[in-house]
Amino acid sequence: MMNKLFESQWKATKSALCEGRDLTHNQDGSANANKRKVMETVLENTRRELKLLENATAGATNAASVATLNKVILPVIRRVMPTGIANEIIGVQPLTGPVAQIHTLRVRYADTVPTVRSGVTAG
Numbered sequence: 682m683m684n685k686l687f688e689s690q691w692k693a694t695k696s697a698l699c700e701g702r703d704l705t706h707n708q709d710g711s712a713n714a715n716k717r718k719v720m721e722t723v724l725e726n727t728r729r730e731l732k733l734l735e736n737a738t739a740g741a742t743n744a745a746s747v748a749t750l751n752k753v754i755l756p757v758i759r760r761v762m763p764t765g766i767a768n769e770i771i772g773v774q775p776l777t778g779p780v781a782q783i784h785t786l787r788v789r790y791a792d793t794v795p796t797v798r799s800g801v802t803a804g
Contacts, residue, residue, distance in 0.1 A: 695724050698755060703763040713768065720762050722775040727758060 704717040731754075767773050788803040 691728060694755065695721070695728075698724060698759045701763075707769050708764075709769075715773065716763055716768055719768070719773050719775050720759075722777060723758055723762055724755070726775065726777070727754060 699717055699720055704720055705712065705714070707713045707716075762768075765773075790797050790799055790801050790803060793799040
């Protein structure tokens, strides 16, 4: 029953949680189109995990605990995600699944100068 109620109201819940200036702008007022997309992905990931938890084997969980999670975890995500400093200083990309690859870009010096040797990693 809880699953049907949660699913029937999911679009409205997600829409309400993705409203607000804090999801479109940084704390300094500059625009940040990525914050809303990150929030949407995190909410979808949370929804998927809550559905898995609700459909777990009998005795592993009960509907009351999942209902409590719905009431607690979604507002916590809404409060914490937009205010994290990571959104301000680095690129944030939530995982869409339980496993993913992380790519990094390492800058190497091309020329040798008095204080730096060619081929050395910057930073």
